[in-house]
Amino acid sequence: MNEDKINDMDIVNQMTNQEKAQLGSGADFWHTQPIARLGIPSIMMTDGPHGLRKQKEQGDHIGANQSYPATCFPTAATIANSWDKELLGLMGEALARECHSQHVSVLLGPGINIKRSPLCGRNFEYFSEDPFLTGELASSLVSSIERNGIGTSLKHFAANNQEYNRMVSDSIVDMRTLHEIYLSAFEKVVKQAKPATIMAAYNKLNGTYCCENTWLLDDILRKQWGFSGVVVSDWGATNDRIKSINASMDLEMPGNAKDNDKKVADALDQGQLNPNTVDASLSRLLSLIQSHPTDGKPFNSEIHHQLARKIASQSFVLLKNDGILPLNDKEGILIVGDMAKYPRYQGSGSSLISPTKLPSLTDVFDSEQIPYTYTRGFGNDSGSDESLVDEALSLAKKAKVVLIMAGLPETYESEGFDREHMDMPKSHNELISKISEINKNTVVILSAGSPVTMPWLDSASAVLHTYLGGQAGSEAIVDVLFGNVNPSGKLAESYPKDIKDTPCYSTFAQPGRNACYKESIFVGYRYYDTFNVDVLFPFGFGLSYTTFSYSDIKVECEFPNLTVSFVIKNSGKVSGSEVTQLYIHHKDPKIFKAKRELKGFEKVHLNPNESKTVTLSLCDRSFSYYNTDVKTWVIENGEYEIQIGSSLKNIHLKESVTYDKNTMDIPVNCQSQFIPDYYDRHHPISISDGNFTQLTGIPIPFAFKRKEEPFTINSTITELSEVWIGRLLASVALKQSKKMMPSAVNDEKIMKMVHTGVMESPLRSLVAMSNGALTHSLVQGIISIANKKYFQAIKYFLSN
Template sequence: MLRHKDRIARMTLEEKIQLCSGASTWTTKAMPQHGIPSLFLADGPHGLRKQVSEQGDHLGIHASQPATCFPTASAVASTWDLDLVREMGEALGKEAVQQGINVLLGPGVNMKRNPLCGRNFEYFSEDPYLAGKMAAAWIQGVQSQGVGVSLKHFALNNQELHRMSTDVLVDERALREYYLPAFEIAVQEAQPTTIMCAYNKVEGTYCSDHRRLLTEILREEWGFDGVVVTDWGAMNDRVAAFRAGCDLEMPGSKGRFDEQVRQAVQRGELDEAAIDACVDRILTLIERTTGADPAALPPDLYERHHQLARKVAAAGAVLLKNDGPLLPLAPDASVAVIGELARTPRYQGAGSSQVVPTRLESLLDGVRQYVPAVPFAPGYTLKDEPNEALVEEAVRLARRVETVILCIGLTPAYEGEGFDRPHMR
């Protein structure tokens, strides 16, 4: 049963086809003649990446508006705290309302099947139960503010290498016990407004064309009643996608698919009812994500959220061993900080989730709140080039103190969207 039967009946076939593809990188089409506004979709999931210039992109290349940069999903999952994750989701929803965003593209619940995956920082866990429960809490928080989400990337998008052409072959038990449960938990507990289909193929069929995934499993088995949107540029065959239950193509193909779809309907190869169903779900999405009032938000919103981000980061930190006990350090301890990442922090991965933070405090900034004159040596560069002079300087500093706070990690060259790490070194 269509929820918007009368409005759909007033639309032409061409208008209905057009509504099912984006108007720009981040917006859907408005049709004022039918009372249909445009929606603004923006990247997440650990902060907003709203781009307002004409140089919008889905790879984190061009600038975006500042927003609170919360810890990435890899750190958030280490909190094991659903209430805190829900509170983080509420904060993200409020910022989305403040910035005029209707749908926040997240969270990501793909399994960390391989530790080399370049996008693991953006996924919660290698455990499907933990990932599903975290995602459900995050979704509940965001959607409590009248903002939509996009659970992603459905499905089996577990590597970045060749992600747009990979064909994933999987047996039914692995599919049901490992790759799908996080999606299933999130759908059944939180009913996300949208789900984003992945780039890859599954058993020879692209996810955008995959009726078994998008209709039989997602809608008929799990009861999902929202919109299926493509990952950006993931549409393969628009006629097959309509049959499969893929509602919204983003960012749109500038009408390239529209004529193919129209002719398929006229030839009897595509039932117009399949298009009507997609339009109906898009109209429902508009109803669910356009009622929030930014005037109701507090003026110190971002300061509050900065403190919440700090709380989440602390809750997600993992102390492997307190030997001695070494920690907490005494206020008068003989301490030095070593490592360029202490001064220039790596607090998120590269790619579509890259946030421009409203505030940024490094580890070195934090230590200097307690020991203003704490000595520091970079020890290395972030260009992955050996520098013996920096190493020798760090060694000399380490010899002068009793305790070294050593800050090490990966540079952007090793971890980001679109590529996998070549090794574990």
């Protein structure tokens, strides 16, 4: 394309209908379609979001085939615990630099879905259970990447909160909850950071696939929020491309479903698609292509590795410390666990990065010449080996300090499937308990992308949670253990004691296709705090090697645009950083609300005895709820308490303000006489179908009963496997998947993800993901055979 930017519409006006159809779908797995006649180049987009995954071999969306080395930074679940927007900015600069080096124009991330349940298999890729924290952190990351010339793809829009049946599930969510919980972070990032693209999710939202949901993509995203960028489908998510174009989706990925190009061209030829809608979409695509050139300059892998180390050390959360940390003595250390030699440092799936280097904990001890003894104790799987246990116990009795590396193996949490429970492997828990009983100086170092139960918590001397610390995580662990870095991470999610305590326990990832968000706004701490449910660790919790004191709160300016200031002092003996947190508590609400909500935070570094004044700003949205009658944000009358704390449950300062100017009634569907279940504060939460229907205004869809329905293009392979042709197709699809990723056939986590992904995929997605091996006609013929319509099947096969 010419160096001087050509007017997008001038180019669009020169395009044939066939070229217009082609530009709206990918050329292959990762590239946009070039159109040589008009000088339109192809650009590359590829996975992130905590590193660059540019594949060397055939493309796939689950991280199976090898990719070029790139810095594997800590995952979103990890860096969220830093609560450090500046750190996110530095990570964004590094990610952009690595994209430039590999000629990648768009990095597919970050993922900002809210952690509805600890069991979501992809939670390691998301920031938080809180939309305010998610939006603030993601805005810093996206702004930095975009500022450095690389596009981002904010995902997965929207209400994509489970992996089970993710391509056919229907998220049923009331409008207030959508706006306050599941759309809020997207809105903030769109308005503040202006991402180049938004990725539409696999699932349905209130009955309509996200990729063809006009309310979501056009009414909310474009008209209300002012988004002018490109909407791209998640890979294989497009159900009906004509409907998607009409709903304001611009780009179908990947680019293997050429049948859809023909459908779009034919629809344009026959006047079945509004040409203005198509042209506007193409103009957005051309703008994306023109505005994201790459320079190919190499990056300094060592500088980026050290940045990854800094990010990890600032993100680790010290959950317990009886005074054993930091370690002052480097003698008599016993290290236990496979993860000390084979780090669990990132999640599995489309975000799987090939790191530039990966030192283990024992590597770091060796390089820094710290003496230690090592024993496996247990492997990374669930099995227990008595000889390994006996050896570990024998060595633990003699050790001055025992460091146990434990957590969730890769097969326990991954894209493609959800966790079955919150427990670590039994072998991990049992050995931690046994060693803690015989050696009081036991430090447990956890590696996991989401909350776990800790039955041994009372007996361990210290617990350091590293989440998934990236390629430099082991070095960061040593930094924190020996006091070179003072831990300052704070939990970006609550740690329930038991999965049964979670608000969506009875509705999360249930059999069938309906995902009913009956808990409404009561997600994460909004539930535990409001319903007085004891948790293992509260939202915002984290310990330090020093102490801090808070004083002198002041609230100034006119409500609701308030300035809140206070003084924080390092009252301890070592330098450290504290995450100050501002919550708002409405004392006597008439509409059901959470007890308090996070509305501000700042991370402050202080030397011993140093004090600083922290100033945080509030606005009308800080006090508002979404009123579904008037379809806007409203401040309810009453007294609001501004609370300053070091965690949700550790509030140090309070100041009250009053508002009395609202004249609007509570929405009818939110009034207590119609939905009493939402005003009952007894745990566990119990919401009737009637109350949920009243709140959403949507009758709960009938449970999908396969045997009463014919097979369709949206039937899954699992469902089709009820008949012989389905079982044959499943066998062929699984074999073909393995053939496409030869380097991963012996990788248990990848193969588990492949099997689940294939079996839970709708038949339509096979066309897009088959690299051209299947066509729509062929799949429709298979469906006709399954429905015993054999003559119809012959027609489809002959037309193929």
